[in-house]
Amino acid sequence: MEAKWITALKSTLGEKYVRTAVVDRHSYSYDGSFGEYVPEAVVQVASARQVSEVMKIANHYRVPVTPRGQGTCLSGGPLPVYGGMVLDTSQWPASIEVYADDLIAEVSPGTLTSAIHQEVEAYGLMYPPDPSSAHVSTIGGNLAENSGGPRGLKYGVTKDYVIGLEVVTPEGEITRTGGRTIKNVTGLDITKLIVGSEGVLGVITSATLKLIPKPKAVQTIMVAFASMETAGRAISTTLTSGILPSKMEFIDHACVQAVEAYEPSGLPQDAEAVLIMELDGHEETLDKELQEILTIMKQLEATAVQVPETAEAAARIWKARKMVSPAIATIKPTKVSEDATVPRSQIPLMMKKLGEIREKYEINLVVFGHAGDGNLHPNILCDERDQAEMKRVEKAVEDIFQAAIDLGGTLSGEHGIGTMKSPFMENEIGIAGVDLMKRIKQSWDPNNIMNPGKIFAEPGQRLVLSRE
């Protein structure tokens, strides 16, 4: 017999929006990370009022609700760990209302991030956060994960561009946080609490985003180095020279090799480390900044410097950077992507530790990432069918987290905690820190129905990457 809550949802939303077929449930059982959990129903919503009704029913019947955008999360956020329903917001019609004079935009949660980029550009404006998944991910997912991207170095991440939210609480109340002004100190900053909360505090149903004028010009520079240390020095020297590039990306030797084997892209093959930078601003300033950077690179004995003269040539370099992810996936079928982040000065040391971890566990570990802000992406290429290897990978991942924490860094720069990193939370913020967060969660969600099983580990929970 059908569960009562499913019947109640069907009569509220309509049969079509409450999917319970085996194939539907399995199609919402995964995300971009590991693990599969099959929900009892997939519920599709398209308005705050509907979300409110769903939450009231869920709260009444004590059914877990896991919000899900496009399921590109890399930390298990949208997995229905305790069953119940997946609340699909990806079919919520896109809506982007730009208020150019106020430099803000109001968006619906199902809107794709890249659609926002495109729409505001027509007004000469920019929404800076640029996760590489922007053409797939929803803004709701970005807000819940506080996603970042290459431009984070200069412009910050999602949380720096949201000034107001509409949120449905786990008890079904529709609330508004923040507002439409840049300055706003009325009460506690609930907006910032919700951003990055991974769907455990409520469902985001609308957001007011802050926009900035789009820079007039950009200039790409690619530099190769013979050692990690010099690359590290190049990063810190540049950042203390009075110039703030908009992007500063880093690729290690193994990634370069993989890209060139996958699709020859003109990356310097003998380099130990490659930095790809982008300057943005007014053309005249760019020229001056470019010259200064070239001087710095020369002093640091960069082995090669490329300054593309056309937009196409620059696009080719950025395409090579984009190729890293698919290219390394050809090394072995399973990719474990981490995003441990360290203070910028610690990058060379972190790289050294990663090298040691690679040796110790005999794994394929490559590194690329957003070097400018210390957000590295150590990626382990393995085969999920090889149980013994996966066990070694699990250990290596634990070591990576510990190394980042030891260097004053963090478990995750942008991918979130979810199910994947929750067992390590205490190591970073301590028992009292976790306890404080738990108490906040409890006061928001007394019945623990809102995306349970995330951020906070069950006693004895460990990282498991092998699939049985």
Place this chain on the structure above:
Amino acid sequence: MNEPETLKDVMNYEKAFDCVQCGYCLPACPTYETMETETHSPRGRIQLMKLAAEGHISLHELEDPVEKCLGCMACVTVCPTNVQYDQMLEGAKHAIEKNKEKPKHQAALEKGLFEHAVPSSKIMHSVGNLTWMYQKSGLQTFAQKLGILSKTPLHLGEFASVLPPMPSPKQRASREKVQPAQQKEKLRVAFFTGCVMDSVFFTINEQSVELLTLAGASVVIPEEQTCCGALHAHAGRHDEAVALAKQNIQMLEDLNVDRIVNNAGGCGAQMIRYDHLFDEGSDWHKRALAFVAKVEDITKVLAELDGLQFTKPLNYTITYQPSCHMTNVQRITNEPRQLMNQLPGVSVNEMNDPDFCCGSAGIYNIVQYDESMKILDRKMGDAQATNAQVIVTTNPGCLLQMKYGAERASSGQRAVHLIELLIEAEPKIKQIKNV
């Protein structure tokens, strides 16, 4: 051929592990957009195929998501990790086909169609003069013969009104089997006629040969050729697809030509993948590879020959609806546009999202009429927004669908095969100017 043994083998199970579930294919998938659920997305389908191969869900449950897939392969083109979804889809269809019982009338129709009508060009022609499956009168006879009631849920009749008039049997019989190049011979090609093209769009085939010879290719039309097997493979009729491929491979081996040229995106897409039908390392695999190396779409050959100049200005705005199998399987996107841009007076107005499937997809528009129409309606909206008078395609299925779509949307637009447009522009042998 050794029959693959386990379900996992049939379904190409191992390929599922190449999918990292990044979701990059979601925005490219037409059925994800129109059906609004991940169940009908590439990532969902791959997950379900994997589960079915493992026995966690049944083949019966897998059927609907697989049948609703257009096979447009837009997901393959955007996938960063090169997941071979085409092979997974074919494997899944093969497994499902082996396993299922179809509604009686559909099974009868498919049997008639696949075993008799499509493969034998003789029957295609004799039936084809009256019909192909779409044509009303012929269809009715066909349907009556198979005992299908007139109230069939398969929407065959819908497409009848947009068919061109059939050539007379005399015209068909008088086609020359060998046609020399009309200028200095630069290439020797075999022309692949294609079942649908040769019955429904016979004139376009005639025009194709004319363009080829005019541009400097000598053409043979081998009688031993048979259906490419695409519709069979898409319907999970693996063994029949293999038999047809073998016949075509053998046919080409006996000819002394540089290429085998086709003008149907879907046929070309099937033929350039013949090697996948055979076990790697086998003799047939090698022979298939030799065949594949010669398969070429007519637009590519014409662009390469560069032997034509177009003399009549056509004062139209046109828009190009690329065949998915051209774009995503054969990966030909430039040459058709290059040819269109050579036409005097024509302005090409690209539509939003041209690579979005038109919904014809083999016989999808007949067996999945309702889903196909949702996709077609989206496509016609984009096509109308270009204000083009003419919609140009490169595949018979798309051509029919576009003709039907224009009628359905009352857009007043005309749909043509690119070949027809080239002929309209009165091609002549290109005069080389001395520089």
